[in-house]
Amino acid sequence: MEGKREEGIRKGPWKAEEDQVLLNHVKKCGPKDWSSIRSKGLLQRTGKSCRLRWVNKLRPNLKNGCKFSLEEERVVIELQAQFGNKWAKIATHLAGRTDNDVKNFWSSRQKRLARILQTSTAAITPSKSHKNRREIPVYHDKVPTLEESEYRENPKPFFFKEIPKFSCSSEGESSLQAASCSSRCIGNSEMVPVPELVDSKLLGFEADPVQQELALPAEKNLWIESQPLIPFLENPQPQTDLEFSSDTQELLKLDFDMLTTLDAELSKQLDIGPPFLEPVGNVEGDKIDDPITPDCLFDDFPADMFDQIEPLSHD
DNA sequence: AATAATACCAACCGCTTTCTT
DNA sequence: AAAGAAAGCGGTTGGTATTAT
Numbered sequence: 001m002e003g004k005r006e007e008g009i010r011k012g013p014w015k016a017e018e019d020q021v022l023l024n025h026v027k028k029c030g031p032k033d034w035s036s037i038r039s040k041g042l043l044q045r046t047g048k049s050c051r052l053r054w055v056n057k058l059r060p061n062l063k064n065g066c067k068f069s070l071e072e073e074r075v076v077i078e079l080q081a082q083f084g085n086k087w088a089k090i091a092t093h094l095a096g097r098t099d100n101d102v103k104n105f106w107s108s109r110q111k112r113l114a115r116i117l118q119t120s121t122a123a124i125t126p127s128k129s130h131k132n133r134r135e136i137p138v139y140h141d142k143v144p145t146l147e148e149s150e151y152r153e154n155p156k157p158f159f160f161k162e163i164p165k166f167s168c169s170s171e172g173e174s175s176l177q178a179a180s181c182s183s184r185c186i187g188n189s190e191m192v193p194v195p196e197l198v199d200s201k202l203l204g205f206e207a208d209p210v211q212q213e214l215a216l217p218a219e220k221n222l223w224i225e226s227q228p229l230i231p232f233l234e235n236p237q238p239q240t241d242l243e244f245s246s247d248t249q250e251l252l253k254l255d256f257d258m259l260t261t262l263d264a265e266l267s268k269q270l271d272i273g274p275p276f277l278e279p280v281g282n283v284e285g286d287k288i289d290d291p292i293t294p295d296c297l298f299d300d301f302p303a304d305m306f307d308q309i310e311p312l313s314h315d
Numbered sequence: 316a317a318t319a320a321t322a323c324c325a326a327c328c329g330c331t332t333t334c335t336t
Numbered sequence: 337a338a339a340g341a342a343a344g345c346g347g348t349t350g351g352t353a354t355t356a357t
Contacts, residue, residue: 011327013351035342051343052326065324088345103346104324112322322354332344 010044014053018043022050023058031059056098063096068105076102 010018021042029036031054034047043050057064068076072094079090087099087106094102 013325032343047342048328048344049326055344056325067323085346099345100325107347108322108324115321318357320354320356323352325349325351327349328347330345330347332342334340334342336338336340 008044009046011049014057018045019053019058022053025050026054026058031055056100059098061096062098063101066096068097068101072097073105076105080106 022037025033025037025042031051034051034054036047037043037050038045038047045053056062075093076090079086079093083089085103085106087103091097091099091102
């Protein structure tokens, strides 16, 4: 069987000549009879390996080497929330993407988020150089479980609110305004994330009750409440010299990046259409400059923005 | 400039499902 | 209907490229 170590079976990276043989086979016989490739002595590859090579690399109209567009990311995140890790199913909604692509994308994303969340919780611990501060135990020394990471990664804490656009450049504007102008355009509206943890008064408007309806159920909020990811969002009073690592900044950026996706709760309301028949736009053209950079985000915060953040005590 | 960390991707493995005889 | 083969799927690994320090 294929699982066994067999003599003469080639493994590892494919050579161009092998690809050519495989392409010829498909041209002649269609994308099937994979095992016959070896039995005919065309290639020293298993049928399984041949099929995989075809599906993932040689098939026409694949978007090889293109990063996922924002739209593709959004679709993956929505569908993953809907279907779970059904990569093949999700891939059918993304023209030119394979299940492997989707899987790799998701796995990368998970790793990135998990790492950032893990390191950021350490970084959030106030600077030891602050002499006036009492000794504070690390309030979050626990490495998040996969589920927690998953939940953190998609915590559903945001709703969106249409707001008037602000000028990012003018001095003296509030940091939250700055944050809001770093938000993404979704559709034709300028949307701003409003984490439930934020006192919406700070944003100058009240939460939209309809959107709030869609926000996190109370019980799901417990985790976040007990281990806030972004203390300043929960408790934005001034405090001095709390240092945010670049990772933490990236975390914040990522949270805002969630704007590029629809909240999973919201996504459930969406009717994801049938699998795409055409590639999603011009791949080059899809590339959108990220309007948020940690620099611009944090440069716009007042220096004392993060003062007086008290770590949560463990109970 | 060197090294480490991270991201990305291709390919493999084992299991399950579907097809064929 | 049963058994074996083929195809499909999801998880994992390892190599390379890129970025950060």
